[in-house]
Amino acid sequence: MGAAAYGLLLTEVQIARKVIGQPFGSAGPGGEGRYGDFPGEPVQLVMLGDSTSVGLGADHGHQTPGAVISAGLAQIARRPVEMRMFGRVGGQSWELEEQTVRALGEGARPDVVVIMVGANDVTHRVKPQVAVRALEASVRRLRDAGVQVVVGTCPDLGTIQEIPRPLRYIAQRLSRQLAAAQTIATVEAGGATVSLADLLAGEFRNHRVDMFASDRFHPSPTGYARVADVILPSVAAALGYLPGERDRVPDYRRGEGIDDIAHAAVRAVDTAGTEVSGIEVSGAERGPRGRWAAFRRRRAPRTGDGSVVAATGEASQNP
Template identity: 35%
Template sequence: MTHTPLRLALLGDSLAHGSGAAGPQDALGPRLAAALTGAGYDVDLSVLAVPGAVSRDLATQVRRAAPLGPDLAVVVVGANDLARLVPPAQAAAALGRALQELRAAGTDVVVVPAPDMSTVPWVPPALRPLVQAASAQLQRAQAAVAHSAGAMVAAVSEAVTAAFGTDPALFSADRFHPSSAGYAHIAQALVPHVVAAAHARRDAAAA
């Protein structure tokens, strides 16, 4: 397969940054870059995500991405919006603005909606149904603005939630962020979406 230079950027929060991973190569960005390399791409990876970021913080990250001219951006955001009780419409609107800027600059985008926070160990069992409902509400709002902006949505929450809800080893020692094993599971779910986005961009350029 012909090697195609691909500038990949990860934007968002601690999940995109890799907090909780045992080493840098265990984080989400390097795992996705390795999968793309295996699919035949020369990958230039930039991780612009910031731990603790909420959706409104994407604006700053998009500005930092602009000089890099990313071909493909993976945006992982929403966990902190849920934790800080940011209204779903407000969080989704901020995401939508960031996506519009990325798309206007010619960047293809894969959006990873908020995780189901009800699986986090410190969430009391009695509150899990409410947290699950809030997570689903934000996920739907994020998917809507992503589709409107022409971004791809990686709807992996169900598969990831099932694993994280039954295997404590997927969480790091802080019982909030994924462990290296957790990132491996998330990356496995995301790889088909990210590779498909890269292929679609390559095919469009060749057409």
């Protein structure tokens, strides 16, 4: 049943793509460059992963998730942010190794890497353990190099209405399972994850015209801005630009908490925008059921004057 479901899912996706076409070609709209008109050395941010990491479906480079995150981060840090992208349209998790080598070997060492990957692993029948092992290896290599890592987990493919039921349910189940496995692997390797699955499932299903690009597969500029909204606080916290947020004790009143990593991963998949990262409990990283993890809902970042950072912005220098 599993193999047959994978085969049917891939076939349906291919049929849908042929009907819709590929209006964006095989490359994203660009967007690499410096964001934020501030003094000082720029924060180095790198995007890795698949077509979502390079913003396929956006009209302009400054609308890609990397550009939106960079513009927001510059406002928070009051420093410029230099953003580079090594992701690839159609990319799968096994390609992260090469992308990671480039991120560490080409140009300045990154301060933070954002990884967005997983959908193509589902649709191309990549074994989950293979995809997750590749992700974990890249996260671990980056963390060993002193780089902060934030992973936007696999989106919910059940939002693609061109895939008929019941295959859409299968796509949803497989993508959510991969997202949970990505969370476990990333936290074990020292990174943090932000759940995108439920976010895309709810908002993208209810606002398809606004959230999806014309190919009905990739996010629109509005959709990417929403994705960037939930990733930005975790990026800023990882770099220490949100005082008190990086190691804040989870607030149970806000639906946050501490659990073993497996249960925290499941909770994150069920609640959009949830960050999961490692934590110590009574001085120990692990409990009777494995690695301890905190799941948090990061607050919207604010600038120095107290205003909420908007998910917009253009590069001050975009070579």
